Structure formats: structure tokens, C-alpha cells
Amino acid sequence: MANEANDQAVVEAPKMSAFSKFMMRDSTFILLAMGAAAAIFAGTFMYLKFHTGAFNEVSIVAMLQGGIDTGDFTAAAGFAAGFLIARILEGPLVGLMDIGGSLMTGVGIGLPGLFLSMGWELPFSNFFIALIIGALIGAAIGAVVILIRKFMPEGVAVGGTGIMMGAGNTTGRYLAPLIMISAASYNVYAGIGAIIGAAIFYKMGKEMTGGAILGAMILGALLG
Numbered sequence: 001m002a003n004e005a006n007d008q009a010v011v012e013a014p015k016m017s018a019f020s021k022f023m024m025r026d027s028t029f030i031l032l033a034m035g036a037a038a039a040i041f042a043g044t045f046m047y048l049k050f051h052t053g054a055f056n057e058v059s060i061v062a063m064l065q066g067g068i069d070t071g072d073f074t075a076a077a078g079f080a081a082g083f084l085i086a087r088i089l090e091g092p093l094v095g096l097m098d099i100g101g102s103l104m105t106g107v108g109i110g111l112p113g114l115f116l117s118m119g120w121e122l123p124f125s126n127f128f129i130a131l132i133i134g135a136l137i138g139a140a141i142g143a144v145v146i147l148i149r150k151f152m153p154e155g156v157a158v159g160g161t162g163i164m165m166g167a168g169n170t171t172g173r174y175l176a177p178l179i180m181i182s183a184a185s186y187n188v189y190a191g192i193g194a195i196i197g198a199a200i201f202y203k204m205g206k207e208m209t210g211g212a213i214l215g216a217m218i219l220g221a222l223l224g
Contacts, residue, residue, distance in 0.1 A: 030142030034135040036099060040108040041134025045124050048112075055104045064109050073113040080110025088144055107137055176208035183216035193219025 022028055039055070046053030047061065048068070054061045060080065067073035084106025087098045115123055123133040176198050184191025197215020198208040 026146045029146065030139055033103075033142035033145075034138035036103050037107045037138025037141065038131045038134035040103050041112070041123070041137060042127060042130040044108050044112045045127060045130035048124050055108050060105055060109055064113055067113055067116065073117040076109050076113030077111075077117055080105045080108075081114055082110070084110050084141075088141060089148070102141065103138075107134065107141075111137060176212045179209060179212040179216065183212070183220070187220050189223040190216040190220030193217070 043053045043055045044064070047064070054064070063076040063079060064073070067076050083101040087102035087106065112124070115121075123130055180191060180194040180198060183194035193215035194212040195215070196219070197211035197213070199211070200215070201208050201211025
């Protein structure tokens with residue numbers, strides 16, 4: 001039995017190694033950026049067409065909606081496109097691509113606002129064109145990030161992902177009690193769900209914040 005387990009481990013090891021190598025390639029990063037940008041840009045098309053589907057916060061989407069209502073997309077284009085540029089420059093330095101700032105805000109709101117302010121409505125003529133335009137934008141962003149990383153001067157430290165993600169995770173640990181209180185103030189069932197979800201995640205050794213959010217959403221939707 002032990003020999004069979006060892007043989008299986010030997011057989012499976014190359015698969016994991018090949019997958020890890022694939023995920024670490026520069027081309028894979030560009031492909032992932034293309035997929036994410038295509039989905040987000042197409043989501044904005046859905047919002048423009050059906051008023052639902054945008055990948056962003058309500059306050060940010062309101063800037064795009066304001067442009068639709070008034071014909072002035074300056075706020076959406078200026079605010080969100082600025083996020084895109086900042087995050088593209090930041091990505092190679094910290095080793096982490098901020099999907100919220102660079103893609104969801106920049107590609108989902110900033111660039112559509114810029115295109116519409118220029119009167120360029122072709123990217124939003126149909127869903128498939130939106131997907132293609134989004135993928136091309138993602139390819140350009142991914143290529144720029146890789147190029148910046150490649151041409152980074154020697155001696156400049158890169159790859160601070162652990163620091164950035166660690167700060168967010170550490171702060172997030174203290175949000176679970178606040179989420180439970182907020183859920184209980186909204187709805188008794190959502191509050192009970194948040195408590196149960198947090199307890200389950202605590203027992204599993206996971207972050208309680210995620211359990212509280214999922215519990216509140218599930219029980220609140222079923223019984224609220």
C-alpha cells in the first residue's frame with residue numbers, strides 16, 4: 001500500500017510542477033489579464049444596454065451613469081482612468097495586480113467613459129465586440145506590466161506582494177464582529193447567519209470575516 005502511494009505521488013508530482021511553471025509564465029499573466037478585462041468590459045456593455053452587470057461599487061458606477069444622463073463623462077474618465085495608470089505603474093513594483101483599481105475601475109468605468117466622451121460607440125455595439133475590445137485592453141495592460149517589470153533597474157526591489165496582502169488580511173480579521181453587528185441590525189436572520197458562519201469558519205481555521213458575510217447572505221436570503 002505504501003509503495004502504491006509513493007508511486008502515485010511520483011506520477012502526480014510532474015503535473016503540479018508543470019502547472020506551477022505554466023502559472024508563473026509571463027504569457028499566462030497576460031492571458032489572465034485578457035480574460036478578466038474582457039469580462040469586465042463586457043459587463044459595462046451589459047450595464048449600458050440593460051442597466052445591470054457593471055463590475056464595480058455603486059458610487060463608481062454612478063459616475064458612469066451621470067455621464068449617460070448628462071452626456072459629460074469627464075468624472076468617470078478622469079477618476080477611473082487615473083486609477084488605471086497608477087495601478088499599472090504600481091503592479092510591477094509590488095508584485096500584485098490590483099484588480100479593483102486597474103481593471104474593475106479603470107477598464108470597467110474609466111476607459112468606457114473615455115471612449116464615450118470621444119463619441120466612440122463601436123466597443124459597445126454588441127456583446128462580442130465588447131469582449132474582443134476588453135481582451136485587447138487586457139493584453140495591452142498585461143504587456144505593459146511585464147515590460148515595466150523586465151526593464152526595472154537593477155537594485156530596485158520588486159515582489160512586495162506578501163506585505164500588501166498581509167496588511168489587508170490582518171486588518172480584515174477585526175471586521176467579523178462589526179459585520180455580525182451590522183447584519184443583526186439589518187435583519188435578525190442575517191445576524192444569526194453571520195454568527196453561525198463566523199463560528200463555522202473559526203472552527204475550520206479560516207478567517208471569520210468571510211464566514212460572517214456568507215452566513216448573513218445565505219440565511220438572510222432564505223429567511224429574511
